[in-house]
Amino acid sequence: MDEGESSTNNPSRPWESYNTVFTNAKAGMEGVDKEKVQRIVYEMSKGSKYFQNEERKEALMKHKIEHMRERCAKLSSSDLSHYQKVVDRRILELEATRDLSRIWLHVDMDAFYAAVETLSNPSLKGKPMAVGGLSMISTANYEARKFGVRAAMPGFIARKLCPDLIFVPVDFPKYTHYSDLTRKVFKNYDPNFIAGSLDEAYLDITEVCRERGLSGGEIAEELRSSVHSETEGLTCSAGVAANRLLAKVCSDINKPNGQFVLQNDRSTVMTFISSLPIRKIGGIGKVTEHILKDALGIKTCEEMVLKGSLLYALFTQSSADFFLSVGLGLGKTDTPEVRSRKSISSERTFAATGDERLLSSKLAEIAEMLSDDMKKEGLMARTLTLKLKTASFEIRSRAVSLQRYTCSSEDILKHATKLLKAELPVSIRLIGLRMSQFSEEIRHSDPSQGTITKFIVQKDSSRQNMDDNDSFDLDASKDRLSNDERLSLSFASHDTSYDQLKDVVEYEEQSVTPEQECKKEEKRPQVLEGDALLRKHKECNSDTSARKTEVVSVFPQMEPLVWVDGYKCNLCGIELPPSFVEERQEHSDFHLAQRLQNEESGPSSSTTPTSKRRNLGKEKANSKPKKQKPNQKDVNLSLLVDNNKKTSQCREVAPFRDERRRNPEEMKMALPPPRLNLSPSSSLGEPRSLPSMSDILTSSKARKLDLKIQTLGPFFRVTGKNADTGHEVGRAEGVVRPWFGRGLVLHLDTIRLTKETMVMDKSLLGVGLYVGAVAIRHGYDCGCRTAQLLAIYDSDLYHSKLVRFYRRIGFEEVKEVSGSSIGDMADMLVWGGVGTRMDANIHHLLVKWSKVFLKSIT
Numbered sequence: 010m011d012e013g014e015s016s017t018n019n020p021s022r023p024w025e026s027y028n029t030v031f032t033n034a035k036a037g038m039e040g041v042d043k044e045k046v047q048r049i050v051y052e053m054s055k056g057s058k059y060f061q062n063e064e065r066k067e068a069l070m071k072h073k074i075e076h077m078r079e080r081c082a083k084l085s086s087s088d089l090s091h092y093q094k095v096v097d098r099r100i101l102e103l104e105a106t107r108d109l110s111r112i113w114l115h116v117d118m119d120a121f122y123a124a125v126e127t128l129s130n131p132s133l134k135g136k137p138m139a140v141g142g143l144s145m146i147s148t149a150n151y152e153a154r155k156f157g158v159r160a161a162m163p164g165f166i167a168r169k170l171c172p173d174l175i176f177v178p179v180d181f182p183k184y185t186h187y188s189d190l191t192r193k194v195f196k197n198y199d200p201n202f203i204a205g206s207l208d209e210a211y212l213d214i215t216e217v218c219r220e221r222g223l224s225g226g227e228i229a230e231e232l233r234s235s236v237h238s239e240t241e242g243l244t245c246s247a248g249v250a251a252n253r254l255l256a257k258v259c260s261d262i263n264k265p266n267g268q269f270v271l272q273n274d275r276s277t278v279m280t281f282i283s284s285l286p287i288r289k290i291g292g293i294g295k296v297t298e299h300i301l302k303d304a305l306g307i308k309t310c311e312e313m314v315l316k317g318s319l320l321y322a323l324f325t326q327s328s329a330d331f332f333l334s335v336g337l338g339l340g341k342t343d344t345p346e347v348r349s350r351k352s353i354s355s356e357r358t359f360a361a362t363g364d365e366r367l368l369s370s371k372l373a374e375i376a377e378m379l380s381d382d383m384k385k386e387g388l389m390a391r392t393l394t395l396k397l398k399t400a401s402f403e404i405r406s407r408a409v410s411l412q413r414y415t416c417s418s419e420d421i422l423k424h425a426t427k428l429l430k431a432e433l434p435v436s437i438r439l440i441g442l443r444m445s446q447f448s449e450e451i452r453h454s455d456p457s458q459g460t461i462t463k464f465i466v467q468k469d470s471s472r473q474n475m476d477d478n479d480s481f482d483l484d485a486s487k488d489r490l491s492n493d494e495r496l497s498l499s500f501a502s503h504d505t506s507y508d509q510l511k512d513v514v515e516y517e518e519q520s521v522t523p524e525q526e527c528k529k530e531e532k533r534p535q536v537l538e539g540d541a542l543l544r545k546h547k548e549c550n551s552d553t554s555a556r557k558t559e560v561v562s563v564f565p566q567m568e569p570l571v572w573v574d575g576y577k578c579n580l581c582g583i584e585l586p587p588s589f590v591e592e593r594q595e596h597s598d599f600h601l602a603q604r605l606q607n608e609e610s611g612p613s614s615s616t617t618p619t620s621k622r623r624n625l626g627k628e629k630a631n632s633k634p635k636k637q638k639p640n641q642k643d644v645n646l647s648l649l650v651d652n653n654k655k656t657s658q659c660r661e662v663a664p665f666r667d668e669r670r671r672n673p674e675e676m677k678m679a680l681p682p683p684r685l686n687l688s689p690s691s692s693l694g695e696p697r698s699l700p701s702m703s704d705i706l707t708s709s710k711a712r713k714l715d716l717k718i719q720t721l722g723p724f725f726r727v728t729g730k731n732a733d734t735g736h737e738v739g740r741a742e743g744v745v746r747p748w749f750g751r752g753l754v755l756h757l758d759t760i761r762l763t764k765e766t767m768v769m770d771k772s773l774l775g776v777g778l779y780v781g782a783v784a785i786r787h788g789y790d791c792g793c794r795t796a797q798l799l800a801i802y803d804s805d806l807y808h809s810k811l812v813r814f815y816r817r818i819g820f821e822e823v824k825e826v827s828g829s830s831i832g833d834m835a836d837m838l839v840w841g842g843v844g845t846r847m848d849a850n851i852h853h854l855l856v857k858w859s860k861v862f863l864k865s866i867t
Contacts, residue, residue: 046157046170053166058401070296077304080323089318096317096333103334108251108342109273112225114198114212115248115256116232118191119265121208123150125187126177128242138175139167144360144438147179151265181357181378187240194235198228201344203253211253213344225249226270233268251278254340258289278338283311290335301332310336353388354396355379356441361400363436371440372429373422379442380418389414389448393421395428396441405432414448446834699855700862702786708862709779714738716783727783729776739780745791755788755851757781757798758840778818782858789851796849799826799840812845819854820847 054060118124122140127133127150137153139146143164156171168174188207195202199212214228223231229247236245244266248259251273262269271281287310288298301307305319313320313336320329334340355378357371383389394408407428411420425442700708709716713732718725723746729739743758788796798820800811812822823846826836836846 041155041157043157049157049169050162050166053163053169059163062402070299073296074300074304077300077323081304081319084319084322088322092318092321095321096314099321099330099333100314100317100337103330103337103339107275107337107339109275110215111213111251111342112215112218112273113250113253113256113342114214114225114229114232115250115253115260116191116195116210116212116229116236116245117247117257117260117264118208118236118243118245120148120150121187121243122148122179122184123153123177124243125184126180128187128240129183130177133175133177136175137171137173138177139164140177140179142176142178142360143168145358147358179357179359181374185378185381187243190239191236191243191245194232194239197235198232203344211256214249224270226268229268229270233266252340252342254291254335255282255338257291258285261289282336282338283309285310287313287335292331293335310338312336352394352443352445353379353382353386353390354394354441354443355382356396356439358398358439361436361438363434365430365433368429368433368437368440369426372425372442375440375442376422376425377418379444380416380421383416383444388444389416390444390446391415391448392444392446393424393428394443394445395425396439396443397429397432397435397437398439400436400438402438407431410446416444699852700782700786700859702783702790704862705779705782705786712776712779714776714779716779718783718787725784725787727780727787729780739776741780741784743784743788745788745793753788753791753793755785755791755793755796757784757796778858781818782862785851785854785858789855793851796820796851796854798847799836799842800845800847801840801842802844812847815847819857820849822846823848 054063123138126138126140133150135152137150137156137158139149139153139158141147141164146158146160146162146164146167148160149158149162149167153167153171153174156174158167158171158174164176184207191208192202192204192210195210195212198214198217201213203211205211212232214225217223218225218228221228226249229249233245233247236243246260246264246266247268248256248262248271249268250256250259250271255271255278259269259271271278287293287301287308290310293301301313305316305323307313307316313332317329317333317336320332324332355375357375359371362368391411391414392408393411394406397405399405409424409428411424415421421442421444429440706716709729710732715730715732716727717730718727720726724744725742727741728737730736731738741757744756745753746756747753785796798815800815816822826833826840826843826846828834828837828843833843837843
C-alpha cells in the first residue's frame with residue numbers, strides 16, 4: 010500500500026481523504042499548508058448538505074476505481090500484447106497529425122473579478138479580498154490565495170482560513186465591460202479568436218508573427234502590455250505553444266502577470282510534457298485523475314504513453330486517443346470556422362434564499378445576460394431550460410418549448426418566471442437558464458456533430474459562474490470517460506455535446522379537479538417533461554439530503570426516468586454516474602424523444618385527460634403497495650435450443666412501464682403480444698424458410714459465437730462473446746415500442762463491435778450480422794413488423810458506405826434527417842445526430858437472411 014492509500018485510510022485523520030474542488034491548489038497557492046486547509050474545510054463542512062453530497066460522490070468514485078482495478082486485473086498478457094500493438098499503430102497515426110507550423114497563444118486574466126474590483130477601489134490593493142459572500146466565492150485575489158482561499162469555496166470557510174478576508178459583492182455588468190475591452194485587444198491579433206470565458210481566450214498568432222517578423226514571445230509581451238493599457242491596470246498571463254492544449258498549460262506556469270513560451274520543436278515538447286502532472290491538462294478533472302492514479306498508477310503525461318495498452322483496454326477509443334495525444338503533446342491547431350453549438354447558457358450562484366422577489370430579480374438578471382450572449386452570437390432558439398440548485402445541493406431542471414424562435418430577454422424571462430414559480434416555495438442557491446434547439450438556418454449551417462474528444466479539448470464559450478471556470482459541478486462535467494470499451498460502428502452514435510445543465514427533477518403527483526386543470530392549461534406553456542412537472546413542489550430538506558434516487562425529465566405516458574442509487578437508469582439499466590453530465594442529458598433526450606414521436610404520430614397520445622391521470626395517481630396512492638419490481642432479465646440464448654419450456658417462461662415480455670397511469674383496459678392495449686416459442690419445433694405454423702432464433706444461434710455457434718439477450722420492459726440488449734476467449738465481441742441495443750397506426754416497432758439504437766472483433770474474419774458481415782439478427786428476430790417474436798435505424802452522417806465516404814451496407818442487408822431509405830425541419834427533431838434526439846432514416850420489414854429481413862443461417866445448419 011502506498012503512502013497515499015495509507016493516509017486516506019487513517020481514521021484519526023479523516024480530512025486527508027476529503028478532497029473537494031476548493032482543496033485543489035491554484036496559481037498563487039504554491040506555499041499553502043494543504044493539510045491545514047483540508048482540515049479546516051473538513052471541520053467546517055462536516056454535517057452539511059454539501060458534505061453529505063460530497064461523501065456520496067466520493068463513495069461512487071471509489072467504487073469506479075475498484076471496478077477499474079478489477080477489470081485491469083483480468084487482463085491477460087495476450088490482451089496487453091494485443092492492445093500494445095493498437096497503441097503502437099495509433100502513435101504512428103497521431104504523430105502523422107503533429108503540426109508544428111502554427112503558433113497559438115492562450116491568454117488568461119489574473120484573478121479577473123478581484124482585479125476589476127481592486128481597479129475600481131484602489132484601497133483594496135494589497136489586502137486579502139474575495140468576490141462573493143459567505144455562501145460562495147467567485148474568485149479571490151493572490152493575497153487571499155496565500156491563506157488557501159480560492160474560487161468555488163464557501164465564504165464562511167474562507168473566513169475561517171483568513172479572518173481578515175474582505176468580501177466584495179459580485180458585479181457582472183462591470184466584469185462584462187472589462188471583458189469587452191480585452192476582446193478588442195485580442196481582435197487586433199486574431200479576429201477569429203476563441204473565447205473560453207469572460208477572462209480567457211485562444212489566439213492563432215501565426216500570421217501576425219510572420220507578417221511582422223516577431224516571435225511568439227514578443228507578440229505575447231506586446232498583447233499583455235496592450236491589455237494593461239486598454240483596461241487601465243488589469244494584468245494577464247500568457248502561454249505560447251504549437252497547439253491550444255499546450256498553450257493553456259503554459260499560461261499557468263508564470264502566473265500572475267507573466268508568460269511562458271514553449272518552442273515548436275518535437276523534442277522540446279516531449280521533454281516538457283513528460284513530467285507534467287495529468288491534472289494540469291484541461292479535461293482531466295478530479296475523478297479522472299483519481300481513476301488514472303489510483304487504479305492504473307498514471308500520474309504524469311508521459312505515463313499515458315508508457316501504459317497506453319491499459320488505457321485502450323479499459324477506456325473508450327475516443328478517451329484513450331485523447332490520453333495518448335496528451336502524452337504525445339498533441340492538441341488542436343486549426344481554427345474552426347463554424348463551432349458546433351447545441352445550446353447556450355448562463356447561471357449564477359448566490360447565498361441560499363427562498364425570497365421570491367430576490368429570486369425573481371436574479372432570474373431577470375440572468376435572462377438579460379443570456380439574451381445579450383445570444384444576440385452577440387446571432388442565435389435564436391425555442392427551447393428554454395431552467396436549472397435550480399437547492400440549499401441541499403439538489404439539482405432540478407425544467408424545460409419548456411416556446412411558440413417561436415427568440416433571443417428576447419422579455420420572452421426568456423416570461424417563460425422562465427412561470428417555471429420558477431412552479432417550484433416555489435424552495436430555498437435556492439443557484440439559478441441557470443439555457444436556450445437550445447436553434448433556428449433552422451443555424452442548424453443548416455452547422456450540421457457537424459460534436460465528439461467526446463472535441464468536448465474535452467474545446468471549451469464552450471458560454472459564461473461560467475466562476476472566474477476560473479471552477480464550480481461544484483465543473484469537475485463532474487470534465488470527467489466524461491465511459492467504462493464501455495466498445496467501438497461504435499453503426500446504427501447510432503451518441504457523441505453530441507450539451508452544456509452543463511442536468512435534466513434532474515423531483516417528481517410529485519397531485520390530484521386536481523377538471524375545472525382547476527382547465528384554468529391551468531390556459532395559462533401555462535407546453536412543457537417538454539410533461540404537465541405533471543409544472544406544479545409546485547414542497548421543499549423537504551430532510552428528505553432530499555438522504556435521497557439516493559434522481560428523477561430525470563419525464564413525459565406523461567411513461568414512468569419517470571430514475572437514476573437508481575444515483576447512477577443506474579431504471580428504464581434501460583444503463584449506468585451513468587452523476588459526473589457524466591452530457592451523457593445523462595443525452596440519455597434523457599433519448600427517452601424524451603419517444604414522447605415527441607408519439608405526439609407527432611397521432612392525437613391519441615395526448616388525449617388522456619390530465620385530471621384522469623392524476624386521479625389514477627391518487628387511487629394508486631391509496632391502494633396496497635405494489636410488489637417489488639423484478640430484476641433485469643438475463644436470458645442466455647445459447648441454452649435455449651434444447652429447452653423449449655424454459656424458453657417460453659424466461660422470454661415473457663415485461664409490461665411496458667406506462668402501466669401505472671392506465672386503467673386495466675388501456676394496459677391490455679399497450680402490452681405487446683406474448684413471445685413466440687423460439688425452438689425449431691414450434692407449432693405456430695411459421696414457414697420453415699424463415700430462420701428461428703434457434704437457427705440463428707446454431708449458425709452462430711459454428712462461428713464460435715455465443716449470444717445472449719437481456720430485456721427490461723421494452724428495452725433489450727444483445728451481446729455476443731467469442732466462444733474461445735469468453736471476451737465480448739459485439740453488442741446491439743434497442744427498444745420495442747408502440748407506434749400509432751403501425752403497431753409495435755423495433756427501434757435499433759446501437760450496434761457495437763469491439764477491437765477484438767475488427768481482426769476477426771468478416772467481422773461486420775459476420776459478428777455484426779449475427780448480433781443484429783438476434784435483435785431483429787427478437788422484434789419479430791414481440792410482434793414487430795418494422796425495424797428502424799439511422800445511418801449516422803460522420804463523413805461523406807463513411808456515410809455512403811454505411812447506407813450501402815444497410816441497403817444490401819435489406820433496409821430502405823425513408824428520409825434524410827438534416828435538422829432543417831421541426832419534424833427532424835425527434836429523430837435527432839433519439840439517435841443523437843443527423844443522417845439517413847432507414848426502415849425495413851422484419852419479415853422480409855428474416856427471409857432475406859434465411860440462406861445465411863439455414864445454409865450453415867445444413
